[in-house]
Amino acid sequence: MEFALTKEQALIQKAAREYADKFIEPIWKQIDEENKVPDEILKGLGELDLFGIPFPEEYGGAGAGYVSYVLVMEQLAAASSGIAMIVSAHTLGLGAISRFGNEEQKKKYMLKACKGEHIASFAFTEPGTGSDPKQITTTAVKDGDSYLINGTKRFISNANFPGPAVIFANESESGKITAFIVDKSSAGYTVSEPWDKNGMHGGPLVDVYMKNVRIPAENILGEIGMGYSILQVGISFGKVGMSSTALGGILAARNEAVKYAKEKTHRDLPIARFQSVQLLIADIAAKYEACKWLTYRLGYQADHFKDPRQFAKDAALTKTFVSESLVDAARQAMAVHGSYGLMRDYKIERIWRDCIIGPQIEGVSDMQKVIVANVTLNS
Numbered sequence: 031m032e033f034a035l036t037k038e039q040a041l042i043q044k045a046a047r048e049y050a051d052k053f054i055e056p057i058w059k060q061i062d063e064e065n066k067v068p069d070e071i072l073k074g075l076g077e078l079d080l081f082g083i084p085f086p087e088e089y090g091g092a093g094a095g096y097v098s099y100v101l102v103m104e105q106l107a108a109a110s111s112g113i114a115m116i117v118s119a120h121t122l123g124l125g126a127i128s129r130f131g132n133e134e135q136k137k138k139y140m141l142k143a144c145k146g147e148h149i150a151s152f153a154f155t156e157p158g159t160g161s162d163p164k165q166i167t168t169t170a171v172k173d174g175d176s177y178l179i180n181g182t183k184r185f186i187s188n189a190n191f192p193g194p195a196v197i198f199a200n201e202s203e204s205g206k207i208t209a210f211i212v213d214k215s216s217a218g219y220t221v222s223e224p225w226d227k228n229g230m231h232g233g234p235l236v237d238v239y240m241k242n243v244r245i246p247a248e249n250i251l252g253e254i255g256m257g258y259s260i261l262q263v264g265i266s267f268g269k270v271g272m273s274s275t276a277l278g279g280i281l282a283a284r285n286e287a288v289k290y291a292k293e294k295t296h297r298d299l300p301i302a303r304f305q306s307v308q309l310l311i312a313d314i315a316a317k318y319e320a321c322k323w324l325t326y327r328l329g330y331q332a333d334h335f336k337d338p339r340q341f342a343k344d345a346a347l348t349k350t351f352v353s354e355s356l357v358d359a360a361r362q363a364m365a366v367h368g369s370y371g372l373m374r375d376y377k378i379e380r381i382w383r384d385c386i387i388g389p390q391i392e393g394v395s396d397m398q399k400v401i402v403a404n405v406t407l408n409s
Protein backbone atom coordinates (compact mmCIF):
# COMPACT_ATOMS: atom_id res chain seq x y z
CA MET A 31 0.00 0.00 0.00
CA GLU A 32 1.36 3.40 -1.02
CA PHE A 33 0.04 6.69 0.43
CA ALA A 34 2.42 9.11 -1.30
CA LEU A 35 1.66 11.17 -4.40
CA THR A 36 3.80 10.66 -7.48
CA LYS A 37 6.00 13.55 -8.57
CA GLU A 38 3.56 14.36 -11.37
CA GLN A 39 0.55 14.29 -9.02
CA ALA A 40 2.31 16.56 -6.50
CA LEU A 41 3.17 19.01 -9.29
CA ILE A 42 -0.37 19.16 -10.68
CA GLN A 43 -1.79 19.59 -7.15
CA LYS A 44 0.66 22.45 -6.55
CA ALA A 45 -0.22 24.11 -9.87
CA ALA A 46 -3.96 23.95 -9.03
CA ARG A 47 -3.41 25.27 -5.50
CA GLU A 48 -1.26 28.16 -6.73
CA TYR A 49 -3.77 29.07 -9.44
CA ALA A 50 -6.64 28.93 -6.92
CA ASP A 51 -4.74 31.02 -4.35
CA LYS A 52 -3.61 33.63 -6.83
CA PHE A 53 -6.62 34.03 -9.12
CA ILE A 54 -9.73 32.50 -7.51
CA GLU A 55 -9.42 33.24 -3.78
CA PRO A 56 -9.33 37.02 -4.32
CA ILE A 57 -12.63 36.91 -6.25
CA TRP A 58 -14.63 34.12 -4.57
CA LYS A 59 -17.06 36.71 -3.21
CA GLN A 60 -17.48 38.36 -6.61
CA ILE A 61 -18.24 34.95 -8.17
CA ASP A 62 -20.77 34.26 -5.40
CA GLU A 63 -22.50 37.63 -5.70
CA GLU A 64 -22.54 37.86 -9.50
CA ASN A 65 -23.26 34.13 -9.87
CA LYS A 66 -20.78 34.06 -12.75
CA VAL A 67 -17.23 32.84 -13.27
CA PRO A 68 -15.21 35.42 -15.22
CA ASP A 69 -14.18 34.26 -18.71
CA GLU A 70 -10.49 34.87 -17.96
CA ILE A 71 -10.65 32.33 -15.10
CA LEU A 72 -12.10 29.67 -17.43
CA LYS A 73 -9.42 30.57 -19.97
CA GLY A 74 -6.72 30.23 -17.29
CA LEU A 75 -8.00 26.80 -16.26
CA GLY A 76 -7.92 25.77 -19.93
CA GLU A 77 -4.34 26.96 -20.32
CA LEU A 78 -3.33 24.78 -17.37
CA ASP A 79 -5.02 21.77 -19.05
CA LEU A 80 -7.46 21.50 -16.14
CA PHE A 81 -10.41 20.79 -18.45
CA GLY A 82 -8.80 17.60 -19.70
CA ILE A 83 -6.86 16.19 -16.75
CA PRO A 84 -7.81 12.48 -16.98
CA PHE A 85 -8.18 12.27 -20.76
CA PRO A 86 -5.66 10.88 -23.26
CA GLU A 87 -3.16 13.33 -24.72
CA GLU A 88 -4.02 12.30 -28.28
CA TYR A 89 -7.47 13.89 -27.77
CA GLY A 90 -6.08 17.04 -26.16
CA GLY A 91 -6.13 15.85 -22.54
CA ALA A 92 -3.35 15.96 -19.95
CA GLY A 93 -3.27 12.15 -19.64
CA ALA A 94 -2.80 12.56 -15.89
CA GLY A 95 -5.50 10.18 -14.60
CA TYR A 96 -8.31 10.53 -12.07
CA VAL A 97 -6.08 10.81 -8.98
CA SER A 98 -4.67 14.03 -10.43
CA TYR A 99 -8.22 15.10 -11.29
CA VAL A 100 -9.26 14.60 -7.64
CA LEU A 101 -6.26 16.58 -6.38
CA VAL A 102 -7.06 19.50 -8.70
CA MET A 103 -10.79 19.47 -7.95
CA GLU A 104 -10.14 19.57 -4.21
CA GLN A 105 -8.08 22.74 -4.57
CA LEU A 106 -10.51 24.43 -6.99
CA ALA A 107 -13.52 23.58 -4.82
CA ALA A 108 -11.85 24.89 -1.67
CA ALA A 109 -11.65 28.28 -3.39
CA SER A 110 -14.95 28.20 -5.33
CA SER A 111 -17.38 25.30 -5.53
CA GLY A 112 -19.09 27.01 -8.51
CA ILE A 113 -15.89 26.62 -10.53
CA ALA A 114 -15.56 23.02 -9.36
CA MET A 115 -19.14 22.37 -10.47
CA ILE A 116 -18.31 23.57 -14.00
CA VAL A 117 -15.23 21.33 -14.25
CA SER A 118 -17.02 18.37 -12.65
CA ALA A 119 -20.05 18.41 -14.98
CA HIS A 120 -17.75 19.01 -17.96
CA THR A 121 -15.56 16.02 -17.04
CA LEU A 122 -18.69 13.89 -16.57
CA GLY A 123 -19.94 14.71 -20.08
CA LEU A 124 -16.55 14.48 -21.75
CA GLY A 125 -15.75 11.30 -19.84
CA ALA A 126 -18.76 9.58 -21.44
CA ILE A 127 -17.54 10.60 -24.89
CA SER A 128 -13.98 9.50 -24.07
CA ARG A 129 -15.17 6.11 -22.78
CA PHE A 130 -17.93 5.24 -25.25
CA GLY A 131 -17.20 7.41 -28.30
CA ASN A 132 -15.66 6.15 -31.54
CA GLU A 133 -12.50 7.62 -33.03
CA GLU A 134 -14.30 10.27 -35.12
CA GLN A 135 -16.48 11.40 -32.21
CA LYS A 136 -13.49 11.73 -29.89
CA LYS A 137 -11.49 13.71 -32.44
CA LYS A 138 -14.47 15.92 -33.23
CA TYR A 139 -15.64 16.68 -29.69
CA MET A 140 -12.71 16.25 -27.30
CA LEU A 141 -9.90 18.39 -28.68
CA LYS A 142 -11.48 21.79 -28.04
CA ALA A 143 -13.25 20.62 -24.89
CA CYS A 144 -10.01 19.40 -23.27
CA LYS A 145 -8.63 22.91 -23.74
CA GLY A 146 -11.71 24.57 -22.22
CA GLU A 147 -12.68 26.22 -25.53
CA HIS A 148 -15.82 24.08 -25.38
CA ILE A 149 -17.50 23.01 -22.14
CA ALA A 150 -19.38 19.71 -22.06
CA SER A 151 -22.71 18.74 -20.46
CA PHE A 152 -24.41 15.48 -19.49
CA ALA A 153 -28.21 15.72 -19.66
CA PHE A 154 -30.36 13.06 -18.08
CA THR A 155 -32.75 14.78 -15.63
CA GLU A 156 -36.22 15.85 -16.85
CA PRO A 157 -39.12 17.63 -15.13
CA GLY A 158 -40.66 14.19 -14.48
CA THR A 159 -37.57 12.26 -13.42
CA GLY A 160 -34.25 12.69 -11.64
CA SER A 161 -33.74 9.19 -10.29
CA ASP A 162 -35.61 6.85 -12.62
CA PRO A 163 -34.30 6.45 -16.21
CA LYS A 164 -37.41 4.49 -17.22
CA GLN A 165 -39.44 7.68 -16.96
CA ILE A 166 -37.47 9.60 -19.59
CA THR A 167 -39.81 11.28 -22.10
CA THR A 168 -37.32 12.93 -24.49
CA THR A 169 -37.59 11.27 -27.91
CA ALA A 170 -35.17 10.69 -30.77
CA VAL A 171 -37.09 9.87 -33.95
CA LYS A 172 -35.20 8.43 -36.91
CA ASP A 173 -35.58 10.53 -40.05
CA GLY A 174 -33.41 9.24 -42.91
CA ASP A 175 -29.74 9.48 -41.87
CA SER A 176 -30.47 11.63 -38.87
CA TYR A 177 -32.53 11.90 -35.69
CA LEU A 178 -34.97 14.56 -34.58
CA ILE A 179 -34.71 15.12 -30.85
CA ASN A 180 -37.59 16.61 -28.87
CA GLY A 181 -37.92 17.09 -25.14
CA THR A 182 -37.02 19.11 -22.06
CA LYS A 183 -34.04 18.45 -19.80
CA ARG A 184 -34.10 19.97 -16.32
CA PHE A 185 -31.28 21.30 -14.12
CA ILE A 186 -28.48 20.79 -16.64
CA SER A 187 -25.04 22.09 -15.67
CA ASN A 188 -23.02 23.97 -18.30
CA ALA A 189 -25.84 23.65 -20.86
CA ASN A 190 -25.50 27.35 -21.76
CA PHE A 191 -21.82 27.01 -22.79
CA PRO A 192 -20.85 26.05 -26.36
CA GLY A 193 -19.72 22.45 -26.79
CA PRO A 194 -21.08 18.90 -26.80
CA ALA A 195 -23.89 17.59 -24.58
CA VAL A 196 -24.50 13.89 -23.98
CA ILE A 197 -28.28 13.65 -24.07
CA PHE A 198 -30.41 10.65 -23.11
CA ALA A 199 -33.55 9.95 -25.14
CA ASN A 200 -35.88 7.13 -26.19
CA GLU A 201 -34.77 5.95 -29.63
CA SER A 202 -37.88 5.58 -31.82
CA GLU A 203 -37.21 2.26 -33.57
CA SER A 204 -35.97 0.25 -30.56
CA GLY A 205 -37.95 2.10 -27.89
CA LYS A 206 -34.77 1.97 -25.80
CA ILE A 207 -32.86 4.67 -23.94
CA THR A 208 -29.97 5.79 -26.08
CA ALA A 209 -27.25 8.40 -25.60
CA PHE A 210 -26.68 11.02 -28.29
CA ILE A 211 -24.01 13.68 -28.67
CA VAL A 212 -25.77 16.96 -29.34
CA ASP A 213 -23.87 20.07 -30.35
CA LYS A 214 -25.22 22.83 -28.11
CA SER A 215 -25.17 25.27 -31.04
CA SER A 216 -27.67 23.12 -33.03
CA ALA A 217 -30.85 24.74 -34.38
CA GLY A 218 -33.78 24.03 -32.07
CA TYR A 219 -31.60 23.80 -28.93
CA THR A 220 -32.42 26.59 -26.47
CA VAL A 221 -31.98 27.08 -22.74
CA SER A 222 -33.92 28.77 -19.94
CA GLU A 223 -32.76 31.60 -17.74
CA PRO A 224 -30.37 30.20 -15.07
CA TRP A 225 -32.03 28.65 -12.02
CA ASP A 226 -31.56 30.81 -8.92
CA LYS A 227 -30.02 28.05 -6.81
CA ASN A 228 -28.98 28.58 -3.18
CA GLY A 229 -25.27 27.83 -3.49
CA MET A 230 -22.39 26.82 -5.76
CA HIS A 231 -22.81 30.17 -7.45
CA GLY A 232 -20.96 30.56 -10.71
CA GLY A 233 -21.85 27.01 -11.72
CA PRO A 234 -24.62 27.62 -14.27
CA LEU A 235 -27.79 25.52 -14.12
CA VAL A 236 -30.45 25.79 -16.82
CA ASP A 237 -33.25 23.80 -18.42
CA VAL A 238 -32.74 22.68 -22.02
CA TYR A 239 -35.51 22.78 -24.61
CA MET A 240 -35.04 20.68 -27.72
CA LYS A 241 -37.46 21.22 -30.57
CA ASN A 242 -36.75 19.12 -33.66
CA VAL A 243 -33.01 19.25 -33.03
CA ARG A 244 -31.60 17.39 -36.01
CA ILE A 245 -28.44 15.43 -35.40
CA PRO A 246 -26.71 12.91 -37.69
CA ALA A 247 -27.22 9.22 -36.82
CA GLU A 248 -23.44 8.93 -36.37
CA ASN A 249 -23.84 11.01 -33.19
CA ILE A 250 -25.24 8.01 -31.31
CA LEU A 251 -22.87 7.41 -28.41
CA GLY A 252 -22.06 3.71 -28.07
CA GLU A 253 -24.93 1.76 -29.59
CA ILE A 254 -28.70 2.07 -29.78
CA GLY A 255 -30.13 0.93 -26.43
CA MET A 256 -26.87 1.42 -24.51
CA GLY A 257 -28.11 4.58 -22.82
CA TYR A 258 -28.73 3.04 -19.42
CA SER A 259 -25.21 1.53 -19.19
CA ILE A 260 -23.63 4.79 -20.34
CA LEU A 261 -25.67 6.63 -17.74
CA GLN A 262 -24.68 4.25 -14.92
CA VAL A 263 -20.97 4.21 -15.77
CA GLY A 264 -20.93 7.94 -16.55
CA ILE A 265 -22.57 8.87 -13.27
CA SER A 266 -20.14 6.65 -11.32
CA PHE A 267 -17.27 8.66 -12.80
CA GLY A 268 -19.27 11.84 -12.14
CA LYS A 269 -19.28 10.97 -8.45
CA VAL A 270 -15.48 11.25 -8.46
CA GLY A 271 -16.00 14.93 -9.32
CA MET A 272 -18.77 15.42 -6.77
CA SER A 273 -16.78 13.70 -4.01
CA SER A 274 -13.70 15.81 -4.64
CA THR A 275 -15.83 18.97 -4.79
CA ALA A 276 -17.24 18.11 -1.35
CA LEU A 277 -13.73 17.28 -0.09
CA GLY A 278 -12.59 20.77 -1.15
CA GLY A 279 -15.54 22.15 0.82
CA ILE A 280 -14.39 20.32 3.96
CA LEU A 281 -10.84 21.61 3.45
CA ALA A 282 -12.20 25.17 3.18
CA ALA A 283 -14.45 24.69 6.25
CA ARG A 284 -11.46 23.41 8.23
CA ASN A 285 -9.26 26.32 7.12
CA GLU A 286 -11.94 28.90 7.91
CA ALA A 287 -12.61 27.39 11.36
CA VAL A 288 -8.89 27.36 12.23
CA LYS A 289 -8.38 30.91 10.96
CA TYR A 290 -11.35 32.28 12.90
CA ALA A 291 -10.47 30.37 16.10
CA LYS A 292 -7.03 32.01 16.08
CA GLU A 293 -8.27 35.51 15.16
CA LYS A 294 -11.32 35.93 17.43
CA THR A 295 -10.44 36.81 21.01
CA HIS A 296 -12.25 36.71 24.35
CA ARG A 297 -10.56 38.57 27.19
CA ASP A 298 -7.61 39.19 24.86
CA LEU A 299 -7.02 35.51 24.19
CA PRO A 300 -8.01 33.59 21.03
CA ILE A 301 -11.13 31.42 21.26
CA ALA A 302 -8.90 28.53 20.09
CA ARG A 303 -7.94 28.10 23.77
CA PHE A 304 -11.52 26.96 24.62
CA GLN A 305 -11.86 23.20 24.66
CA SER A 306 -15.32 23.45 23.08
CA VAL A 307 -13.72 25.13 20.04
CA GLN A 308 -10.87 22.62 20.00
CA LEU A 309 -13.36 19.73 19.96
CA LEU A 310 -15.06 21.22 16.91
CA ILE A 311 -11.72 21.73 15.14
CA ALA A 312 -10.65 18.16 15.96
CA ASP A 313 -13.92 16.77 14.57
CA ILE A 314 -13.58 18.72 11.34
CA ALA A 315 -9.91 17.67 11.01
CA ALA A 316 -10.88 14.00 11.45
CA LYS A 317 -13.63 14.32 8.83
CA TYR A 318 -11.19 15.90 6.41
CA GLU A 319 -8.64 13.08 6.82
CA ALA A 320 -11.24 10.30 6.47
CA CYS A 321 -12.84 11.93 3.41
CA LYS A 322 -9.50 12.75 1.84
CA TRP A 323 -8.31 9.15 1.76
CA LEU A 324 -11.69 7.83 0.67
CA THR A 325 -11.81 10.32 -2.21
CA TYR A 326 -8.19 9.81 -3.27
CA ARG A 327 -8.87 6.08 -3.26
CA LEU A 328 -11.90 6.61 -5.50
CA GLY A 329 -9.67 8.52 -7.93
CA TYR A 330 -7.30 5.54 -7.96
CA GLN A 331 -10.19 3.14 -8.48
CA ALA A 332 -11.49 5.22 -11.40
CA ASP A 333 -8.15 4.60 -13.13
CA HIS A 334 -7.78 0.93 -12.15
CA PHE A 335 -11.12 -0.73 -11.36
CA LYS A 336 -11.84 -4.21 -12.74
CA ASP A 337 -15.43 -4.76 -11.61
CA PRO A 338 -17.85 -1.98 -12.69
CA ARG A 339 -20.37 -3.01 -10.01
CA GLN A 340 -17.83 -2.60 -7.23
CA PHE A 341 -16.70 0.73 -8.69
CA ALA A 342 -20.35 1.92 -8.82
CA LYS A 343 -20.73 0.91 -5.17
CA ASP A 344 -17.52 2.64 -4.09
CA ALA A 345 -18.45 5.79 -6.03
CA ALA A 346 -21.91 5.86 -4.40
CA LEU A 347 -20.45 5.19 -0.95
CA THR A 348 -17.75 7.85 -1.28
CA LYS A 349 -20.02 10.51 -2.72
CA THR A 350 -22.58 9.97 0.05
CA PHE A 351 -20.09 9.83 2.90
CA VAL A 352 -18.03 12.82 1.78
CA SER A 353 -20.93 15.08 0.80
CA GLU A 354 -22.81 14.29 4.04
CA SER A 355 -19.58 14.87 6.01
CA LEU A 356 -19.27 18.29 4.40
CA VAL A 357 -22.74 19.22 5.71
CA ASP A 358 -21.62 18.24 9.24
CA ALA A 359 -18.22 19.92 8.93
CA ALA A 360 -19.80 23.15 7.64
CA ARG A 361 -22.21 23.11 10.60
CA GLN A 362 -19.29 22.69 13.00
CA ALA A 363 -17.20 25.39 11.34
CA MET A 364 -20.27 27.62 11.54
CA ALA A 365 -20.45 26.94 15.29
CA VAL A 366 -16.84 28.10 15.69
CA HIS A 367 -17.85 31.40 14.04
CA GLY A 368 -20.84 32.17 16.27
CA SER A 369 -23.16 34.77 14.71
CA TYR A 370 -20.41 36.13 12.47
CA GLY A 371 -20.64 32.95 10.39
CA LEU A 372 -24.13 33.97 9.29
CA MET A 373 -22.82 37.11 7.62
CA ARG A 374 -21.95 37.24 3.93
CA ASP A 375 -18.54 38.76 4.79
CA TYR A 376 -17.41 35.37 6.06
CA LYS A 377 -16.61 32.52 3.71
CA ILE A 378 -18.24 29.96 5.99
CA GLU A 379 -21.61 31.54 5.16
CA ARG A 380 -21.04 30.63 1.52
CA ILE A 381 -19.75 27.15 2.37
CA TRP A 382 -22.93 26.63 4.41
CA ARG A 383 -25.10 27.48 1.38
CA ASP A 384 -22.96 25.35 -0.95
CA CYS A 385 -22.74 22.26 1.24
CA ILE A 386 -26.30 20.98 0.92
CA ILE A 387 -26.07 20.58 -2.86
CA GLY A 388 -23.79 17.51 -2.91
CA PRO A 389 -26.19 15.11 -1.17
CA GLN A 390 -29.06 16.20 -3.47
CA ILE A 391 -27.51 15.73 -6.91
CA GLU A 392 -26.13 13.02 -9.21
CA GLY A 393 -28.43 10.71 -7.31
CA VAL A 394 -29.70 11.77 -3.89
CA SER A 395 -28.00 10.19 -0.84
CA ASP A 396 -30.83 7.72 -0.21
CA MET A 397 -30.54 6.32 -3.73
CA GLN A 398 -26.77 6.01 -3.27
CA LYS A 399 -27.31 3.99 -0.12
CA VAL A 400 -29.63 1.65 -2.04
CA ILE A 401 -26.81 1.05 -4.56
CA VAL A 402 -24.30 0.41 -1.74
CA ALA A 403 -26.68 -1.97 0.05
CA ASN A 404 -27.57 -3.93 -3.11
CA VAL A 405 -23.96 -4.55 -4.09
CA THR A 406 -22.88 -5.28 -0.51
CA LEU A 407 -25.73 -7.73 0.07
CA ASN A 408 -25.13 -9.51 -3.24
CA SER A 409 -21.34 -9.78 -3.33
Ligand SMILES: Cc1cc2nc3c(=O)[nH]c(=O)nc-3n(C[C@H](O)[C@H](O)[C@H](O)COP(=O)(O)OP(=O)(O)OC[C@H]3O[C@@H](n4cnc5c(N)ncnc54)[C@H](O)[C@@H]3O)c2cc1C
Binds near residue numbers: 159185227230397
Ligand atom coordinates in the same frame (compact mmCIF):
# COMPACT_ATOMS: atom_id res chain seq x y z
C1 LIG B 1 -26.55 22.01 -8.91
C2 LIG B 1 -27.21 20.90 -9.69
C3 LIG B 1 -26.58 20.40 -10.83
C4 LIG B 1 -27.20 19.40 -11.59
N1 LIG B 1 -26.62 19.00 -12.76
C5 LIG B 1 -27.23 18.07 -13.53
C6 LIG B 1 -26.68 17.70 -14.80
O1 LIG B 1 -25.66 18.24 -15.25
N2 LIG B 1 -27.32 16.74 -15.53
C7 LIG B 1 -28.45 16.13 -15.09
O2 LIG B 1 -28.98 15.28 -15.79
N3 LIG B 1 -29.03 16.49 -13.90
C8 LIG B 1 -28.44 17.44 -13.11
N4 LIG B 1 -29.02 17.82 -11.92
C9 LIG B 1 -30.24 17.16 -11.47
C10 LIG B 1 -30.01 16.20 -10.30
O3 LIG B 1 -29.01 15.25 -10.58
C11 LIG B 1 -31.33 15.53 -9.94
O4 LIG B 1 -32.25 16.54 -9.63
C12 LIG B 1 -31.13 14.58 -8.78
O5 LIG B 1 -30.58 13.37 -9.26
C13 LIG B 1 -32.37 14.31 -7.99
O6 LIG B 1 -33.48 14.10 -8.79
P1 LIG B 1 -34.92 14.70 -8.38
O7 LIG B 1 -34.69 16.11 -8.01
O8 LIG B 1 -35.87 14.45 -9.50
O9 LIG B 1 -35.31 13.90 -7.11
P2 LIG B 1 -36.28 12.57 -6.98
O10 LIG B 1 -35.75 11.53 -7.87
O11 LIG B 1 -37.67 13.07 -7.26
O12 LIG B 1 -36.08 12.26 -5.52
C14 LIG B 1 -36.81 12.92 -4.47
C15 LIG B 1 -36.89 12.00 -3.27
O13 LIG B 1 -37.56 10.77 -3.61
C16 LIG B 1 -36.75 9.65 -3.29
N5 LIG B 1 -36.88 8.64 -4.34
C17 LIG B 1 -36.95 8.82 -5.66
N6 LIG B 1 -37.06 7.65 -6.30
C18 LIG B 1 -37.07 6.69 -5.36
C19 LIG B 1 -37.17 5.25 -5.38
N7 LIG B 1 -37.28 4.58 -6.50
N8 LIG B 1 -37.13 4.60 -4.20
C20 LIG B 1 -37.02 5.28 -3.02
N9 LIG B 1 -36.94 6.63 -2.95
C21 LIG B 1 -36.95 7.32 -4.08
C22 LIG B 1 -35.32 10.16 -3.27
O14 LIG B 1 -34.49 9.40 -2.40
C23 LIG B 1 -35.51 11.57 -2.74
O15 LIG B 1 -35.49 11.55 -1.33
C24 LIG B 1 -28.44 18.86 -11.17
C25 LIG B 1 -29.07 19.38 -10.02
C26 LIG B 1 -28.48 20.40 -9.31
C27 LIG B 1 -29.21 20.96 -8.12
